[in-house]
Amino acid sequence: MDKKKYSKLLLMAALIAMAVVIFIALMFSSTLLWNNKKADLTSSQRYGLSQSTKKIIKDIKQPINVSIYMSKDLDSNYPELGLHAQNLLRMLEKMQVLSNGKISINLKNPEPYSPTEYEAKGADIRAFPDAQNTHNMYFGAVFSSGEGQRYVIPYFSVQRQNYLEYDVDRILAKLNKTDKKNVGVISFGGNITDWQIFKKIEQDYRVMFLNNEIPFIPQNINTLIVYNPQFVSNNFTFALDQYIMRGGNLILFIDPYAEVVAEKYPYIKKNKNMLLPLLKNWGISMDEQKIVADEQLSRTEYQTALSREVNPTYINLSSKNMNIPTFIGEGWPLISFRSAGNLKVEPQEKTLPQAIFFTSPQGKLIDANVVKYLNIDDMNNALPKAAQQYNMSYWICGTFKSFFEESIWNDINLKKELPPFLSSSIKPAQILIVADSDFIADDVWNLSGYQKEAVVYDQIPSNNNADFILSAIDFMNGNKELSEIRVKYLINQDKNIAEQIYEQTFQQHEEEYKEKEQEVLQLRKDLADFQEKLKSKDVGMSLLKIQELDDFNRKQQKIVEDIKALNYKIQQKSGQALNKIIFMNILFIPFIIILMTYILVKIYIYRKKQKNIRIINE
Amino acid sequence: MKNQLISIFKKESFTFFEGLQAWIILGVYILLSMFITFFVGGFFSINNMGLFSFFYFQPYIMAFLIPAITMRLWAEERKTGTLEFLLTQPVSVTSVVVGKFMSAWFMCLCMLLLSTPLWIYLNVCFEADNLNILCGYIACILLSGSFCALGCLISSFCSAPAISYLWSLIVLFFICADDFSNIIKLFHFPLNIEIKLSNSLNLSSQYNDLISGQVSFDNFLYFIFLMIICLVLNNISVEYKKN
Incomplete structure (x- = not known):
């Protein structure tokens, strides 16, 4: 290589190196200047600060x-x-x-x-x-x-990335405040001290587990959580009444059917909620024999042909079924209930009740015994036709009159130790009542399960039940800014396209599917009745009866086959819809556009050539 | 200058679409990107209404196809000997460089246009995140512009289109895949400087910011600076050859 060429090559290399350095310098300075001033151009404003x-x-x-x-x-x-x-x-x-x-x-x-x-x-x-x-x-x-x-x-888990801003916000707010308030917990449903929700509350408050025979609620309890009050003593009713008279903050979980407790203590056949008379005094009532069901809001799982299990008493609420004006119930993406009760509140003279969570207008009431002892099919079968909106949670604020006419304590020494009896409220009390005690149970809201060493940042919430309760405690304790913090979903929680297409296809066949399901249910019912009859002494087993039994089984098998075929048809149809999208977008539309443009370009070139030839000829 | 630029742009675009090459590239692009969107990106299974599965793989698809567009811009002119003829015409080198670059970029815009039916489909049948999709398309336009400018620059150094294609492919894939962190680590900067430097130079990071909807001015500047610097170098290299 001659010297001149070499020096020019060197010059080129130097120029490129200089360009790279300039580029790095420009980019680094622009990153320093603008990188933290990001605009959030997503429809849900996922990345901006709330x-x-x-x-x-x-x-x-x-x-x-x-x-x-x-x-x-x-x-x-x-x-x-x-x-x-x-x-x-x-x-x-x-x-x-x-x-x-x-x-x-x-x-x-x-x-x-x-x-x-x-x-x-x-x-x-x-x-x-x-x-x-x-x-x-x-x-x-x-x-x-x-x-x-x-x-x-200790660790920023990817599974908790939706809670990133929420967690940091709460810490920043706590660092700004010095006092830690007390939250008392009284359980009538066994030991709940290791539940994850209390770890969550403990982050911000001092949690104190109190005995459920306590004669009075200590004055230093800023908020009291009462879980599943069953077989409540008169002492506790009195203590709770007086706590409210002193302007206490109460979060009450009552339930016509506490599944978690029933699992723990299966031998207790009948629960008795003796707190209901006290609640009635505050204007609140709940029918212990009825459970709220909602087919529209219940969880649906598509598994096999016959296992489209819809438990109408397992209800998932989106923001549509939350009362927006009550700010503690506002803006939660998902709240779940398991066999909740129906609450009715009659406004008292000086109270302001507000419904927080409610069903769709298609809500129904189902007998509690059906939910407790029968299967999902029977549950669906037992749903009444009449539908209306039912309330599952209320927020009540105001002053009340005492349920008791005088103190229940006659012992003078004890009377001296206890605060004086109040016949009416001296301060407005705040009551949050949730008609479902499973609401805060671990397996209802926390996917991470129980781990002894786990901290609150290891929790993987599947819904916002625990967040809502913490927000309510914040609000009751005057931490308004904390109560307004909401979880921000960085990952879209909606259904993906394949699921949406499946749902659209399923909707086309929903009537047919439901009809078949009803037929199966009816047939099962008839079969059960028939078998009951056979068991009775009046009707003996005969050849005719055996044939009839065979007929039942054959019919059932046929409908099951029909449902399987229908399910297969729906799957095929949604699969075809997916293939159609792929075909249209990969081959059909782009190649039509390419072909049309190609023809147009060719016509243009041909006409231009013809024009040039004409000009040359002229 | 403006007229010269327009006539160069028209001439180059016309040459592109006159032959079969442009149509083949368009066909391959749409086949490849839609195939990857549906079968690799999980268009149906990921919960994203912002066409993320389409945009995420665009840098790699473009790194594969844009060299095929830019390889002939300068290298073929040199190979067929028309470069000397072009440079002796009464047009400025800058207008030739910019005109050629714009024709390549225009081709990329045509490529992207072919994917818009998917956007329309998403809007008709579902609730699309249009703002996010718009950001994604802007990111793709800027990315293709930068790749075209880089491809043009590499083509101006090479004497044969095949060599230009290979070099462009290597350089573009390197830029897409490497975050320069290994190079930055050699300088032992403090962690926060290292992260900032890596983010500022990393094409994927800048591009991913745009397609995820977290947009800031520096994301745009990255691609614009890259284009300007490559075009200036391209101009210098052609001027050098002319002289």
Whole structure:
């Protein structure tokens, strides 16, 4: 290569290197300038900070330090965690900008066997193995305030990414407050101390488990949770009455059928809710023999041909079935009930009751014994035709008159120790009543299950039941900003396209399907009646009866086959619909467009050539 | 200048669509991207109404197809000897460079247009996240522009279209797949600087921000800077050849 060419090549290389350096410098500075000012261009505003977050950050009074322990090679080992980390850092940067420097972020890399790793371990950050299982990795954070308060998220789980803003918001709000209020818990449904919801409440409040024979509710209990009051003593009724008279905050879970308790204590055949007279005094009533059912809102599972099990008493509520004006019931994406009762509230002179959760207008009442002792088919069969909207939860605020005319304690010494008897409220009380005690049971809302070492950040909620209860406690204790924090779904929770197509196809055959299901149910009922008759002494077994029994079985088999065929047809049809979409988008439409454009271009070229030839000829 | 640019753009686009090459590229693009959307990206099974399964794989599809568009822009001119003729015409080098680049970009826009029936279908049958989809299309337009500019630059260095295609393929795939973190790690920056630097230089990170709907000014600047720098270098390289 001659010298001139070589020098020109060198010049070119230098130019390219210079361009790369300029590019890096420009990009780095633009990232520093604009990366934390991201616009959220999604229809559900998934990535922006919510109004409650902005409010909490603006209210921060003292400096808050966030130390994030994040291993350097997190994204190369676990790409999902890397993406989660990116979202976390972006969110914290936005918060930092909004806080006018009150939030400082300190990013630390706990390299294996380095002092930072020991620091992370000391701060309770949880270690997890890398993809090759050669060394420990970390992804957690420590939030600390100037006053020495400290909260730790030991591990940012991907499964909890919808709760990212929620968790950070709650910690920031707590760091801004110094006092921790007391929440008392009284259970009549066995030991519930290890339930995950109390771990969640314990993060923000002091949880105190009280004996259900307690003669009075201590004055320092800011909110009282009463779980499944059955066989309630007169002492407790009196204590609760007086607690409300003193302006207490009560969250009450009553139930016509507590499934969790029934599983624990199957020998208790009949529950007796002796708190109902007291509730009636407050204007609240619930029929213990009736359970709310709603076919429209019940969980539907498509499994095999005959296992489209719809339990009408397992109800999932979306925001449509929540009362928007009551802010504690507003904005929850999913609330679940299991065999809830129907609440009726008659407004008293000085109370303000508000229904929070209710069924669709297609709600029905079903006998509690049918739900307790019969199967789902029978349950569906026993549903009445009359439908209306039923309320499953109420919020009542106001003053009441005592259920008792005088103190039940005659012992003078005890009387001296107890606060004086009140015949009417001296302060307005707040009562949240949920007609389903399974509402807070672990397996109703928490997918992660029970683990002794688990912390609140390991919980994987399947619905917002626990979030709602915590929000209600916040509201009752005057933490309005905390009660307004809502979970933000980064992942779309709706059905995917295949499921939607299946549902659309199923809807075309729904009538036919339901008819067949009804036929099976009717046939089963007839068969059961017939077998009952056979068992009775009056009707003996004869050849005719055996033939009749055979007929029943044959008919049943035929309908089952029909349902299977129908299910297969629906699956085939939805499969065909998917194939049609693929065919239309891969082959048909694009190639029609290409072909048409090709023909148009060719005509244009031909005409242009003809025009040129004509001009040349002329 | 403007007229020169338009006539170069028209001439290049006309040459493209006159032959079969453009039609084959269009056909391959739509087949490949729809196949990947439905069978690899899980269009039916992921809970996303923002066409995420379509947009997510676009950098790789474009890295494979755009070199086929840009390879002939300069390399073929050099191979057939028409480059000298073109450069002696009364047109400025800049208008030739920009005109050629725009014709390649126009071809990419035609490619993207073929996917719009899916967007329309999603709107007719379901509740599409239109704002997110619009962001995705803007990201694709910017990405294809950057890839075209890079392809044009590489083509201007090569003497044969096949070599240009191969080099472009290697460079574009490297940019798509590598996050430069290994290179950045060599400099031992503090973790927050390292993350920021890696994010700012990583094409996937910038592109993914746009398609997920988390948009900031620096995402746009990344692609615009990349285009401008490649076009300036392309201009210098052609000027160098002209002289």
